[in-house]
Amino acid sequence: MLSPVSEEPLLLAELKPGRPHQFDWKSSCETWSVAFSPDGSWFAWSQGHCIVKLIPWPLEEQFIPKGFEAKSRSSKNDTKGRGSPKEKTLDCGQIVWGLAFSPWPSPPSRKLWARHHPQVPDISCLILATGLNDGQIKIWEVQTGLLLLNLSGHQDVVRDLSFTPSGSLILVSASRDKTLRIWDLNKHGKQIQVLSGHLQWVYCCSISPDCSMLCSAAGEKSVFLWSMRSYTLIRKLEGHQSSVVSCDFSPDSALLVTASYDTNVIMWDPYTGERLRFLHHTQLDPPMDDSDVHISSLRSVCFSPEGLYLATVADDRLLRIWALELKTPIAFAPMTNGLCCTFFPHGGVIATGTRDGHVQFWTAPRVLSSLKHLCRKALRSFLTTYQVLALPIPKKMKEFLTYRTF
Amino acid sequence: MSVKSIPLDGHEFIIKRRHALTSGTIKAMLSGPDRFAESEINEVNFRDIPSHVLSKVRMYFTYEVHYTNSSMKIPGFPTAPEIVGGWLMAANFLDCYTR
Numbered sequence: 001m002l003s004p005v006s007e008e009p010l011l012l013a014e015l016k017p018g019r020p021h022q023f024d025w026k027s028s029c030e031t032w033s034v035a036f037s038p039d040g041s042w043f044a045w046s047q048g049h050c051i052v053k054l055i056p057w058p059l060e061e062q063f064i065p066k067g068f069e070a071k072s073r074s075s076k077n078d079t080k081g082r083g084s085p086k087e088k089t090l091d092c093g094q095i096v097w098g099l100a101f102s103p104w105p106s107p108p109s110r111k112l113w114a115r116h117h118p119q120v121p122d123i124s125c126l127i128l129a130t131g132l133n134d135g136q137i138k139i140w141e142v143q144t145g146l147l148l149l150n151l152s153g154h155q156d157v158v159r160d161l162s163f164t165p166s167g168s169l170i171l172v173s174a175s176r177d178k179t180l181r182i183w184d185l186n187k188h189g190k191q192i193q194v195l196s197g198h199l200q201w202v203y204c205c206s207i208s209p210d211c212s213m214l215c216s217a218a219g220e221k222s223v224f225l226w227s228m229r230s231y232t233l234i235r236k237l238e239g240h241q242s243s244v245v246s247c248d249f250s251p252d253s254a255l256l257v258t259a260s261y262d263t264n265v266i267m268w269d270p271y272t273g274e275r276l277r278f279l280h281h282t283q284l285d286p287p288m289d290d291s292d293v294h295i296s297s298l299r300s301v302c303f304s305p306e307g308l309y310l311a312t313v314a315d316d317r318l319l320r321i322w323a324l325e326l327k328t329p330i331a332f333a334p335m336t337n338g339l340c341c342t343f344f345p346h347g348g349v350i351a352t353g354t355r356d357g358h359v360q361f362w363t364a365p366r367v368l369s370s371l372k373h374l375c376r377k378a379l380r381s382f383l384t385t386y387q388v389l390a391l392p393i394p395k396k397m398k399e400f401l402t403y404r405t406f
Numbered sequence: 407m408s409v410k411s412i413p414l415d416g417h418e419f420i421i422k423r424r425h426a427l428t429s430g431t432i433k434a435m436l437s438g439p440d441r442f443a444e445s446e447i448n449e450v451n452f453r454d455i456p457s458h459v460l461s462k463v464r465m466y467f468t469y470e471v472h473y474t475n476s477s478m479k480i481p482g483f484p485t486a487p488e489i490v491g492g493w494l495m496a497a498n499f500l501d502c503y504t505r
Contacts, residue, residue: 306482347480366477368480370497371463371493372498375490375497377485379491
C-alpha cells in the first residue's frame with residue numbers, strides 16, 4: 001500500500017524569535033500553536049511574548065540551511081519585492097494559546113451567498129483567529145495584519161480554535177472555562193451557541209472535513225462528538241486514562257485520533273464510536289537513571305494530508321511518525337520540549353513548536369497512495385460508516401472501506 | 407514490451423509491460439503457463455471491468471511507476487467521486503496479490 005519509507009524526518013529549518021527575551025515570565029515564551037493556511041500560502045506561529053508571526057510559504061531561501069535543496073516553488077528573484085507578501089507580526093497583547101486560519105479562497109457557494117446578503121460585511125479575505133489568555137478571541141486579516149474583530153464571551157484561556165472547512169466562516173473555540181462556543185463571523189462575530197458539558201478544561205477542538213461533526217477533548221479524560229448541524233452532543237468517547245489534549249480527523253472524516261497524557265493515541269471510528277487502535281508511546285531507550293525518565297505524555301497528534309500517516313509530539317523528547325496500519329512508529333526525530341505539530345496541507349513538511357518559542361520544519365514521508373486508498377478516501381469523504389456497511393459489496397471490501405483493515 | 411488489456415466492452419488498451427506489472431494480479435497472470443514468451447505483446451482479458459475504469463487504472467499505473475524510485479514531489483492523483491466505485495472494484499481485483 002505504501003512506498004517504502006526509509007528516511008527519518010530531517011530537520012529542514014528552525015525559526016527562533018528574533019528579539020532578546022526582555023521578560024522573565026517563564027510561562028509566556030512558549031509556542032502553543034502552529035498552523036498552515038488551508039491553501040498552503042501562509043504559516044502562523046505563536047512565538048511567545050504575546051506575538052504571532054505570519055510568514056508567507058514557501059520560506060525564503062535564507063531560512064533553509066546550507067546543504068539542503070531549497071524547497072521553494074519560486075526562484076529567489078521572484079520572491080524579492082514586486083508585491084510578494086511580506087511576513088507580519090501581530091501583537092496580541094497577551095499570551096496566545098490557539099490559532100486557526102479560515103479556509104480561503106472562499107468556495108463559490110460562499111461568494112454566491114455573500115452576493116445575496118449585501119448588508120453583511122463580506123469578509124472575503126484570509127483571516128486568522130487567535131485565542132488569548134483572558135478568553136478573548138482576536139480576528140485578523142492576514143494580508144494586511146489588521147485587527148478585524150474582537151470576540152468576547154469565554155471566561156478563561158481560549159486553548160484551541162477551528163473554522164468550518166466549508167468556508168462558511170463559522171468558528172468554534174475551546175476554552176479552560178469548560179465550554180466551547182460557536183461564532184458567526186458573517187454577523188460581526190455573533191456568538192450563536194455555547195456548548196456545555198465538559199467538567200474540566202477543554203484542550204482542543206476539531207471540525208471534520210465534511211463539516212458534519214465537531215470533536216472536543218478535555219481534562220476529565222473524555223472526548224465529545226457534537227453535531228455541527230444541531231450543535232447537540234452526539235456521543236461521548238471513553239477510553240483515555242488521563243487528560244485528552246489533542247484531536248484530529250482524517251481528511252475523509254472517516255477516522256478520529258485523540259492524544260492524551262496517558263501516553264496513548266486512540267484511533268476511533270467517529271460514526272460508531274468504536275476504538276480501532278491504541279498507539280502506545282514508550283521511551284526508546286531504557287532510562288539510565290531517574291533524571292532520564294521522561295513520561296511519554298502526548299502533546300499533539302495530526303493526520304497527514306493523504307490520510308495514511310500520523311505525527312505525534314510527546315514529552316519524551318521525540319517526534320514520531322506512524323503509518324496507520326502498523327502498531328509501532330516508522331520513524332523518530334529528537335525534539336526537546338515539543339508542544340504542537342501540524343502537516344503542510346500539500347504534504348512533504350511537518351511543522352512543530354516548542355516550549356522555548358522555536359518552530360522547526362521537518363521532512364514528512366513521501367507518500368504514493370495506492371489506487372485502493374485513493375478510492376477509499378474519495379468514497380469516505382461523503383459516505384458514513386453505516387452507509388458503507390449498507391452497500392452491496394463483499395465483506396472484505398467493507399472492512400477495507402471502514403478502515404478495519406488496511 | 408507491452409500488454410494488451412481487453413476490458414468488458416472490448417475496447418483494447420496497450421499498456422507498457424513495466425507499468426502493468428504494478429498490479430500483482432496482472433503479474434501473476436503474465437507469469438502463468440499461457441504466456442507467449444516469444445511475442446512482444448501479451449494479452450490479458452478483464453471481463454468484469456469497463457473501459458472507462460481500465461483507462462483510469464492505466465493512468466494510475468503510469469503515475470505509480472513515474473513517482474516510485476524518484477525524488478520528485480508527488481502530486482495528487484485526481485479522483486472523481488461519482489465513478490470512483492468502479493475504480494475501487496478494479497483496484498481491489500488488480501491489487502489482491504500484492505500483499
